Amino acid sequence: MMPIDIRDVSLMYNTPGGKVPGIKDVNVQIDASEFICIVGPSGCGKSTLLNIVAGFLAPAAGEIRIGGKPVSGHGTDRGVVFQDFAQLFPWRTALGNVAFGLEMRGVPKEEREKIAREQLRLVKLEKFTGSFPHHLSGGMQQRVAIARALAYNPAVLLMDEPFAALDALTRDDMQRLLADVWRETRKTVIYVTHNVAEAVYLADRVIVMTPHPGTVKTEIKIDLPRPRDPLSVEFLECQKDLLRQLGQEVAH
Ligand SMILES: Nc1ncnc2c1ncn2[C@@H]1O[C@H](COP(=O)(O)OP(=O)(O)OP(=O)(O)O)[C@@H](O)[C@H]1O
16 A cells, blocks of 8 residues: 655674675665565575565665655564464454554554454454464465464554465465465565466566576566456466576576
């Protein structure tokens, strides 16, 4: 729901052996409600960029603006979902997990539970509000994590390989679910993935990054109508196009 302007952003990591480049001179302009996927070989800086947009890392140079306002630190305008299922509190129910952030901010019980129920409905977990994480499958736990990230009604959703640890069938279901959630909420999404088919299925635009140092190589617009059919000729063409870009990347 808000545009994101990533301008000339660079970051170096301090290591015992000296400074190593994380990302260098990254520029990406994202429209409000646009779904962006970031792909690229390991070490090209995808997670670093996402962590900077999230406000968990501060860039050494450049600036990020969300809705025109410069980012400094994390804020409730950005919801974050990572790969790790362990991000849920095991001693809290699905409802308790989704409501947690709202509770910390002093939102009254009735209101926070109403919001949490609504978010759990969005990820099709309305029947599991009282379940604890260890009684939920990996896919369901990630759905709780998405509901929790949406609880503040953030303008932006940041996702770092959220479905990478799931089996292929569950992953397909989750991609469909996320496409539905996005259609309903119209968040601005930045989604990091290694999976080319996933990027073509979800994205309006795919940003291809290249390592040493991590920077943007090119971008590919995915102009296919939704819901997308991964077996259609057009889909497979887009996938090939993206693989070609990535293949060149790996070959260098
Ligand atoms: N905490 C850290 N300390 C030192 N160097 C780091 C750290 N985190 C990342 N790097 C380096 O920064 C570069 C970018 O890493 P980053 O994790 O952002 O890449 P990535 O594209 O997300 O990789 P992957 O796909 O393997 O998750 C790499 O060269 C990496 O080795």
